[in-house]
Amino acid sequence: MNWGSWNDFWMMGGYGLYVWGSYATTLVLIVAEIALLRMRRRAAQDALRQYTGAQ
Amino acid sequence: MTQPVLLAGGVNVFKYAAPQTFYPLAGKLIPWFSWIAAALCAVGLYISFFVAPTDHQQGESYRIIFIHVPAAWMSMFIYVVMAFWAGVGLTFNTRLSHMMVSALAPTGALFTFVALWTGALWGKPTWGAWWVWDARLTSELVLLFLYFGFMALQAGIDDPRRADRAGAVLALVGVVNVPIIYFSVKWWNTLHQGASVSVTSAPTMATTMLTGMLVMALAAWMYAIAAALHRVRSIILEREHGSEWIRNYAGSQP
Numbered sequence: 001m002n003w004g005s006w007n008d009f010w011m012m013g014g015y016g017l018y019v020w021g022s023y024a025t026t027l028v029l030i031v032a033e034i035a036l037l038r039m040r041r042r043a044a045q046d047a048l049r050q051y052t053g054a055q
Numbered sequence: 056m057t058q059p060v061l062l063a064g065g066v067n068v069f070k071y072a073a074p075q076t077f078y079p080l081a082g083k084l085i086p087w088f089s090w091i092a093a094a095l096c097a098v099g100l101y102i103s104f105f106v107a108p109t110d111h112q113q114g115e116s117y118r119i120i121f122i123h124v125p126a127a128w129m130s131m132f133i134y135v136v137m138a139f140w141a142g143v144g145l146t147f148n149t150r151l152s153h154m155m156v157s158a159l160a161p162t163g164a165l166f167t168f169v170a171l172w173t174g175a176l177w178g179k180p181t182w183g184a185w186w187v188w189d190a191r192l193t194s195e196l197v198l199l200f201l202y203f204g205f206m207a208l209q210a211g212i213d214d215p216r217r218a219d220r221a222g223a224v225l226a227l228v229g230v231v232n233v234p235i236i237y238f239s240v241k242w243w244n245t246l247h248q249g250a251s252v253s254v255t256s257a258p259t260m261a262t263t264m265l266t267g268m269l270v271m272a273l274a275a276w277m278y279a280i281a282a283a284l285h286r287v288r289s290i291i292l293e294r295e296h297g298s299e300w301i302r303n304y305a306g307s308q309p
Contacts (some may be wrong), residue, residue: 002107003105013115014114014115015118017121018180019115019118025172026169029165030278033161033162037282039284041134044293045292047136047293047296048301052302
């Protein structure tokens, strides 16, 4: 085990800003991409429904 | 029409080149790739933080490697896959190939940005600089601009067929940058370190560190496949709205 306490874990031996800055940004970007993917799918389905409804 | 090509198992590979057969297949595959990605990510993160030991030179800052290297690998790999499908699309004029190129670009750009961002956050405590204009960093930045350029070019052309062809040419021309990124640490004197993992020599890192990195790389790979399949399904819906199969599909959806 590398960490004596949760505080140790968040401190990352003094490199907390760099390590957590890396992981947090990656997490935010992936969550954002998943949200954008879902929005695009919903928009495509709505547009298709309107298109076929108008025929 | 393309001649049907039969594999040994009797599977017609060109069957899945048609959007109407690919669309439901992709839909079935997405949950699998998503769950495998999530499971690998959980295992990878556990190894990265709780199994892999502290580095005796860099302390805990080295733990950035578990996203930095997988992201950098994926940034290059996705571009090569894009260039491959661009080549297939230009040669055989297959709609789905071009859609796949478009579907991969945003995810490739995401991984490129992550590689650069985590590199900066690793460079600061290790080299004392967020950024240096060395060959590895500069060529990776060029890769980010290639992804953005591809997306801007496609967004800027209204006719999808012309947008496909222009994008495919850009993707193919830009692929020369990938070996430049990969070999930059050999060809030039870079501040960026050389490869720790290569196919020709034993890796120069602890086994648990290497395992964590490889599991995270697999997770990133599975995620990229799931994201690209999801996006290509939306692109199919956007582009094929005039065809009969998709009208039946829309009619069957609540």
